[in-house]
Amino acid sequence: MKYNFDELVDRRNSDSVKWRELEEFQGEKDVLPMWVADMDFKSSDEIIEALKTRVEHGIFGYPYIDDSFYESIINWIKNRYNWEIKKEWILFTPGVVMGLNIGVRELVEEGEKVLVQSPVYPPFYRVVNNNKRIVNNVPLIHNGEKFVMDYENLEKKIDDDTKLMMLCSPHNPVGRVWTKEELIKLGDICINNNIIIISDEIHCDLTLKGHKHIPLASISKELEERTITLMAPSKTFNIAGLHTSVAIIPNENLRNKYSRAIEIMEIGNISIFGALALETAYNHGGQWLKEVMEYIESNIDFAIDYINKNIPEIKVHKPEGTYLLWLDFRSLNKSSDEISEALIKNGKVYLNDGRPYGPGGEGYFRLNIACPRAILEDGLNRIEKAVKSLQ
Numbered sequence: 216m217k218y219n220f221d222e223l224v225d226r227r228n229s230d231s232v233k234w235r236e237l238e239e240f241q242g243e244k245d246v247l248p249m250w251v252a253d254m255d256f257k258s259s260d261e262i263i264e265a266l267k268t269r270v271e272h273g274i275f276g277y278p279y280i281d282d283s284f285y286e287s288i289i290n291w292i293k294n295r296y297n298w299e300i301k302k303e304w305i306l307f308t309p310g311v312v313m314g315l316n317i318g319v320r321e322l323v324e325e326g327e328k329v330l331v332q333s334p335v336y337p338p339f340y341r342v343v344n345n346n347k348r349i350v351n352n353v354p355l356i357h358n359g360e361k362f363v364m365d366y367e368n369l370e371k372k373i374d375d376d377t378k379l380m381m382l383c384s385p386h387n388p389v390g391r392v393w394t395k396e397e398l399i400k401l402g403d404i405c406i407n408n409n410i411i412i413i414s415d416e417i418h419c420d421l422t423l424k425g426h427k428h429i430p431l432a433s434i435s436k437e438l439e440e441r442t443i444t445l446m447a448p449s450k451t452f453n454i455a456g457l458h459t460s461v462a463i464i465p466n467e468n469l470r471n472k473y474s475r476a477i478e479i480m481e482i483g484n485i486s487i488f489g490a491l492a493l494e495t496a497y498n499h500g501g502q503w504l505k506e507v508m509e510y511i512e513s514n515i516d517f518a519i520d521y522i523n524k525n526i527p528e529i530k531v532h533k534p535e536g537t538y539l540l541w542l543d544f545r546s547l548n549k550s551s552d553e554i555s556e557a558l559i560k561n562g563k564v565y566l567n568d569g570r571p572y573g574p575g576g577e578g579y580f581r582l583n584i585a586c587p588r589a590i591l592e593d594g595l596n597r598i599e600k601a602v603k604s605l606q
């Protein structure tokens with residue numbers, strides 16, 4: 216291993232939202248943050264070195280984005296996902312959530328509906344509701360083994376007002392890496408009902424052994440024509456604070472609409488650091504990613520083993536991707552408020568409450584395990600203490 220992911224990096228004084236929010240907003244001190252999806256690992260040496268060189272240059276004017284930037288994206292996607300994309304399909308967005316927001320505003324009229332599958336990353340609801348569009352939720356179902364899509368209910372709930380689907384692939388928080396068969400079934404429903412899809416694939420690089428991410432748009436020309444794919448190096452390389460992501464839109468009509476919205480909002484300029492980090496990550500980050508995923512997988516196995524042995528009240532399944540565990544506390548028969556209070560006040564640990572993830576989130580909490588093993592062990596001890604305090 217070239218990288219040392221056991222290294223403890225103090226983030227308390229680094230203006231990290233993960234490490235400061237609880238103290239700032241709730242006055243709680245000494246609470247271990249295991250919530251928001253960023254990693255407590257340093258990014259790759261290659262990215263850090265490239266940024267250092269840029270900082271030392273000392274001038275941070277508007278960047279010129281040349282072909283090498285686009286090529287890094289095109290090659291990454293071709294090499295990892297065998298999907299050949301063209302330079303002109305790529306638009307920049309200052310974040311994937313902004314990318315979702317643009318899609319909702321441009322492709323759906325006020326009062327029309329957007330399909331989502333709960334439980335899902337909370338901004339999926341926000342971008343629909345804040346824009347006065349309507350959420351058409353078709354919850355995922357648990358088949359005893361894993362969460363799966365409810366195709367029957369999807370067909371039932373799609374009506375003439377349903378124009379767009381926001382797909383989370385791989386899925387946050389349930390950790391599914393959708394298979395080709397699942398994506399084809401979903402795609403067929405969207406094609407038959409003339410629904411455009413925004414596929415949020417921000418977690419695409421974070422797949423665990425035995426699972427392969429398939430970009431929805433890579434499956435067929437028909438899907439390519441109706442899919443807006445959102446990708447970014449932000450989750451993959453722990454550079455979310457650089458706010459750099461891309462929308463890949465093969466369909467010219469859709470792309471023109473989307474790109475006009477970017478123009479109108481004047482948000483098409485990319486940050487000099489974000490552009491450099493993206494290009495460096497995609498050109499040189501492969502080894503770091505391989506190693507970090509090995510570490511993450513061993514953390515996931517460790518956490519699940521610990522929970523099964525010491526906190527059997529919590530039910531957990533191994534995810535197929537992401538570094539997030541979706542923990543089911545419902546056997547405790549306590550409200551989410553009671554569990555949340557026990558975690559923060561008694562255990563001194565902070566997880567994401569499942570409720571903002573929509574229907575199906577009550578009684579669940581999301582645990583981020585992308586941290587050095589020592590922090591993970593400490594966090595699991597704290598969760599155990601919180602659960603015992605509820606009994």
Ligand SMILES: Cc1ncc(COP(=O)(O)O)c(C=O)c1O
Nearest residue numbers: 252310311312313336387415417
């Ligand atoms: C599914 C999903 N989409 C988007 C984001 C955030 O994207 P950004 O920070 O680029 O807006 C996250 C962050 O956790 C996420 O899980």
